[in-house]
Amino acid sequence: MVPDPRSPRGLRYxxxxxxAVAVCAVLAGATSVAAxxxxxxxxxxxxxxRLGFVRGMPATTTMWRLLIRLDADLLATIxxxxxxxxxxxxxxxRGPRYRQVIAVDGKTLRGARRPDGSQVHLLSALDASTGxxxxxxxxxxxxxEIPAFAPLLDALEHLLGSLKDLIFVADALHTxxxxxxxxxxxxxxLLIPAKGNQPTLFTQLKTLPWAQVPIGHQTRDHGHGRRETxxxxxxxxxxxxxxxxxxxxxxxxxxxxxxxxxxxxxxxETAYLTISLPATDAHPIDLQRWIRxxxxxxxxxxHVRDVTFREDSHQxxxxxxxxxxxxxxxxxxxxxxxxxxxxxARATRRANRxxxxxxxxxxxxxxxxx
Numbered sequence: 033m034v035p036d037p038r039s040p041r042g043l044r045y046x047x048x049x050x051x052a053v054a055v056c057a058v059l060a061g062a063t064s065v066a067a068x069x070x071x072x073x074x075x076x077x078x079x080x081x082r083l084g085f086v087r088g089m090p091a092t093t094t095m096w097r098l099l100i101r102l103d104a105d106l107l108a109t110i111x112x113x114x115x116x117x118x119x120x121x122x123x124x125x126r127g128p129r130y131r132q133v134i135a136v137d138g139k140t141l142r143g144a145r146r147p148d149g150s151q152v153h154l155l156s157a158l159d160a161s162t163g164x165x166x167x168x169x170x171x172x173x174x175x176x177e178i179p180a181f182a183p184l185l186d187a188l189e190h191l192l193g194s195l196k197d198l199i200f201v202a203d204a205l206h207t208x209x210x211x212x213x214x215x216x217x218x219x220x221x222l223l224i225p226a227k228g229n230q231p232t233l234f235t236q237l238k239t240l241p242w243a244q245v246p247i248g249h250q251t252r253d254h255g256h257g258r259r260e261t262x263x264x265x266x267x268x269x270x271x272x273x274x275x276x277x278x279x280x281x282x283x284x285x286x287x288x289x290x291x292x293x294x295x296x297x298x299x300x301e302t303a304y305l306t307i308s309l310p311a312t313d314a315h316p317i318d319l320q321r322w323i324r325x326x327x328x329x330x331x332x333x334x335h336v337r338d339v340t341f342r343e344d345s346h347q348x349x350x351x352x353x354x355x356x357x358x359x360x361x362x363x364x365x366x367x368x369x370x371x372x373x374x375x376x377a378r379a380t381r382r383a384n385r386x387x388x389x390x391x392x393x394x395x396x397x398x399x400x401x402x
Contacts, residue, residue, distance in 0.1 A: 034110055037101035049084035050098055055111070056083070056394050058360040059367055060387070061380035063341050065096045065353070075387055082391050100351030108168040108359040109187050115164045115366045116191075129313055131221075133160040133322050135329040136184065136202040138177045139337075142344040144354035146173055152354040155180045156333070156362070157188055160201075160325040163332050163369035165362040166191055170355050181211055185218065195220040199309070201326040204229055209278055216279045216308060223307040223322055226277075236275040237283050237304035240267060245285075248316025254293075261289045264316045264323075269306075280306040284319055332369070337361045340377045 036047045057071035069092040072080065080089065135158045144152040153171040158164070167187035171180045189195050196219035202211075204227035215222045226234040245265045253260050265285045269275055275283065284305040291298045305323065307314055314322075337343040341361045346354075365376055371393075373379035383390045 034107055035103065037103075038098065044088070045090050045094065046084055047098075050090065050095065052083050052394060053085075053090075054095070054099065054360055055363060056387075056390055058341075058357075058364045059380065059390060059394070060384035061340075061377075063343075064346055065099060065357070066092050069095050071384075079387050079391060082388075082395070096350075096353070099356045100353040102352055102356050104352040104355035104359055105167075105169050105183075105187060107356060108165070108362070109191050111359060111363045112164060112166045112366075113191055115363065115370060116162075116166075118367075119162055119164070119370045129315065129318055131197065131199045131318075131322070133199045133201060133325045134158065134166070134188070135160050135325050135327075136181070136200060136206065137326075137329040137334070138171065138180075138205075139334050139358075141346070141354045141358065143347045145347075148173065153177070154355060154358055155184050156329060157184055158329040158333060160328050162366070163328075164366040165329075165333060168355070168359060168362065170352075177205060178208060178211075181206060181208075182214055185214060189218065194218075197221070199223055199307075199322055201322060203326065207233070207277075212278045212280075212308070221308045222279070223305060223319075225303055225305045230277075233275060233277050233306075234304060237285075237306070240283055240285075242267075242285050249320050251320060257293050259291045259293065261287075262320065263287045263289075264320045266311065266314075266316050266319060268311050275306070277306055279308040281310045282307050282314065282319075284323075286320075286323060333362060333365055336365050336376050340380065 034047065034051065038047075053072050054068050057068040060071055062068045062071050069090065072083070072085065072089055080086070136155065138153055138155045141152040141154065146152060150173045154168055155171055155177050156165050156168040159166050167184055169180050169183045169187060171177055185195065195215075198220040199222075200215055200220060201223045204225045207224045207226055207230050212222050226237050228234065242265060245267050247263055248266050249264045251262045263286065266282050269280055269283055274280065284307060286303050286305070288301045288303075289298060307319065337358065343358065343361060346357060364380070368376050368379040371379070
């Protein structure tokens, strides 16, 4: 339950009703607090009554004062739980090596500023199978994503009950010994790249006898004016005498070869990673799929927040407002995705045209939307 930050004296509008309005409005494409209030004011009397507003409506300032004072991290966890409860279980058979993959990535809200002028940065965790952001934490103004990783795991564990057997994928910033130990202690696994921030590990992986390792899996794709071949090799790391990164069971090399269709120019990129699962539980075909999950949070969430919801243009500068609005956008994106929509902009326009259907979908226990 979301704690009400308002004084109990003089309360006119219920917290649940105000939150329902905020969620519905952003589902319908609202990009700011003013747009949320406008959406409510534009509803007919019947629609407003269904949301609990029979006598009067909150002003924009009322909505603004509430949202900037909410606990943004807790709200993210609660709304993620609400989305998960509405998600239809997949009827597709799961293979014996199926794993739930959690993609972790950070995003700076470029238009938002704290009182000291610093930018707001959020760290999020995405369920790659559903498109739901399961947790989001605000990075301290005088810190970075690394110390925020453990609180993010705490929020996930609070939501899911356990992190056992999950696979976490993230960018090279999170190739940290502390992260590997933290994830292993919770029974989960880490698939992580090695780059210049870990020079010893990168050198160890690069100098493994890759020429002697057979190709494990290869894919060929074409689109966006280019052809791409992705080749995965994996080798078991024997201990003692493996590499200097805790819990690593396999080393991975992935080679991406891209050819531009128009010019014929070919580029080649090689990346090195480790995973804390043995070869019996993580075949090259699995590694190929899991590695690509790292990009999902950028493509499915962050890009949509910027393009469809114009997040970087939103200049919220007070309290928890920027993080709360980001959480509402995550919720809208996840809601539309679990309803089968891939074009989020189109889904928000449809929701805005059909407010009664939208309200029914949000306030009912039926997991299907309009």
